[in-house]
Amino acid sequence: MPELPEVETIKLGLQKKIVGLKITKIQINSAKSFIGNPNLVEGKKVLNIWRKAKYLGVDVVPANAGIQLKKSRSELDSRLRGNDNFVTLLFHLKMTGQLIYEDGQRLVGGHPTPDMVGKMPNAHTRIIFSFSDGSHLYFNDQRKFGWVKAVDRGQVTVDSSLKNLGPEPLERGFTWQILKQNLLRHKSMPVKVATMDQTVVSGVGNIYSNEACFSAGLDPRVRVRDLNDEQFKKLYKGIIKSLKDGIKYGGSTRAHFVDAEGHKGYFLDYAYVYGRDKHPCKICGTKIKKIQLGGRGTYLCPNCQKGYNS
DNA sequence: TGCCCCCTGCAG
DNA sequence: CTGCAGGGGGCA
Numbered sequence: 122m123p124e125l126p127e128v129e130t131i132k133l134g135l136q137k138k139i140v141g142l143k144i145t146k147i148q149i150n151s152a153k154s155f156i157g158n159p160n161l162v163e164g165k166k167v168l169n170i171w172r173k174a175k176y177l178g179v180d181v182v183p184a185n186a187g188i189q190l191k192k193s194r195s196e197l198d199s200r201l202r203g204n205d206n207f208v209t210l211l212f213h214l215k216m217t218g219q220l221i222y223e224d225g226q227r228l229v230g231g232h233p234t235p236d237m238v239g240k241m242p243n244a245h246t247r248i249i250f251s252f253s254d255g256s257h258l259y260f261n262d263q264r265k266f267g268w269v270k271a272v273d274r275g276q277v278t279v280d281s282s283l284k285n286l287g288p289e290p291l292e293r294g295f296t297w298q299i300l301k302q303n304l305l306r307h308k309s310m311p312v313k314v315a316t317m318d319q320t321v322v323s324g325v326g327n328i329y330s331n332e333a334c335f336s337a338g339l340d341p342r343v344r345v346r347d348l349n350d351e352q353f354k355k356l357y358k359g360i361i362k363s364l365k366d367g368i369k370y371g372g373s374t375r376a377h378f379v380d381a382e383g384h385k386g387y388f389l390d391y392a393y394v395y396g397r398d399k400h401p402c403k404i405c406g407t408k409i410k411k412i413q414l415g416g417r418g419t420y421l422c423p424n425c426q427k428g429y430n431s
Numbered sequence: 432t433g434c435c436c437c438c439t440g441c442a443g
Numbered sequence: 444c445t446g447c448a449g450g451g452g453g454c455a
Contacts, residue, residue, distance in 0.1 A: 124449055153437095175450075215450050217439080245439090264438045266450065282451095310432080319451080326449055375449060376441085395449095416434075418447075 123214050124175060125290070125324025126367025127378050127386065131220050132172045134381025135179070135258075138222045139167050143184050143253040154247035154262060156270035161208045174286045174323035177220070179210040180274055207274035212260070213282070217245075217377045218267030224256040263377065287322045290360055295322070297350075297357035304345045304353070312348060312356065313341030314415035325360060327417050328373050328388075331395045332366075333359035334421070340429035341419050342412075347428065366391060394420035 123131070143166045147159040165181035172178070183206050212220065223241050241259045242249060248260035248269060260269060272280060287303055288295045300322060307315040315321060316330045325333065334341040336359030339352055348356075372378055372386030375396065379385055389396055393403055397420060398411035407424040 127449065213450080215437095216448065262438095263440070264448090266437060307432090314432095317450095328449055373449065378449065415432090417450095 123218070123372065123378055124326035124329050124367070125172075125364055126329070126388065127372035128172050128175050128177050128214070128324070129368050130372040130380045130386060131214075132170055132177055135177075135220065135222060136170050138224070138256075138381060139179075139252065139258060140169060142167050142256070144181060144250055145253050146249075146251040148249040148251070149247075150242075150249070151247035151262075151265060154260065154265060154268055156268055158271055161271050162210060165206075165208065173283055173289070174319055175213065175326070176283060177212040177214075178277060179212070181208050181210065182206065209272050209274045209277045210269055211272055211277060211280065211282075212269045213267055214262070215264070215266035215268075217261075217263040219245075219259070219261040219377060219379055220381060221259045221261065221379060221383050222256065222381045223259070223383075224254075285320050287318075287320045290322050290324060290364055295361075297354045300357045300360070301348075301350070301353040304348075308344070308346040310345055311342045311414050312339060312345055313419060314417075315345050316356070316360065317415075317417075322360065324364070328375075328392070328395045329360070329363045329367060331420050332363040332392055335359070335393045335426060336362055338425060338427055340426040341414055341421055343428040352428065394422060396420070 144162055147163055149155045149159065162181055164184060166184045168180040168182045170179050221241055243261060245261040245263045246259050247262050247265065250258040277283065288299060303321040304315050307318065313330050313334050316325055316333060317327065331341065333356060337352065337355035339356060367373060367388045370386060370388040370391060371380060371384065373388040374385035375389065394409055397409045400409050402409055402422040402425060405422065405424045407422055409420055410423055412419050
């Protein structure tokens with residue numbers, strides 16, 4: 122399910138919870154959900170947690186490694202490259218994956234809020250990571266599309282699933298010209314579909330591509346070849362604004378998404394078009410329309426979003 | 432570039 | 444019952 126803001130939300134939550142903890146055991150309830158050798162991870166401690174596009178990485182090192190957590194990514198990269206002892210747990214949550222951390226307190230007198238999920242594990246718990254302090258991280262995934270794999274830390278950046286990703290939209294270096302250049306590799310595609318291509322820009326999925334098009338005042342069906350520079354700039358700003366708002370409101374919960382503590386995200390309360398079929402546009406009152414584009418549900422305001430002919 | 436597929440559950 | 448769901452890989 123998660124797009125960039127949801128994975129980022131999980132990352133920020135887990136960073137506060139599991140960095141420094143030792144993983145004592147990995148229980149695999151669904152064999153297809155775990156790729157690689159869990160023995161490479163058991164007994165190691167969590168060094169750091171990072172996100173690239175919609176992927177989440179958890180670096181683990183030997184419990185006695187004594188590596189400073191403050192080192193820069195490049196320092197870590199060079200030190201960890203090619204060393205079999207340094208392993209990354211690489212996650213992709215796909216449509217319904219969840220990563221929920223429980224320290225045990227919640228079960229014996231915590232203060233659950235109404236948006237929390239129920240007691241872990243549940244029927245969709247595929248993997249359980251146990252930590253030496255008695256806490257657990259649950260990987261739940263109703264549809265079993267998601268996975269976690271244990272990969273060599275030095276190989277992770279050249280992992281086939283990571284190497285072709287487009288630029289990170291919230292990092293320095295992402296410009297409207299780069300967005301334009303990458304989109305123009307798909308001249309005949311509808312702009313919304315092209316924006317979801319992970320080699321064009323990292324992390325934008327169905328919710329945020331809909332919102333970005335609305336924010337840009339662009340009909341999602343407009344072909345990339347028909348965009349002018351003004352529209353590329355507006356789309357660029359729309360992508361960044363939508364993603365930042367997504368993070369600000371703790372992500373989007375349509376059905377499954379929860380953060381590392383089991384809380385839902387509230388971005389959809391602020392969405393202009395996604396999931397608002399037949400509801401009035403928040404700007405002009407026109408009924409939001411739902412269509413299919415590239416096989417995905419696509420929402421637009423026929424009045425606010427322009428540029429589509431025929 | 433557009434389909435089908437992976438899988439499960441829910442709404443209509 | 445059918446269709447649809449925050450993704451993406453593989454196939455023509």
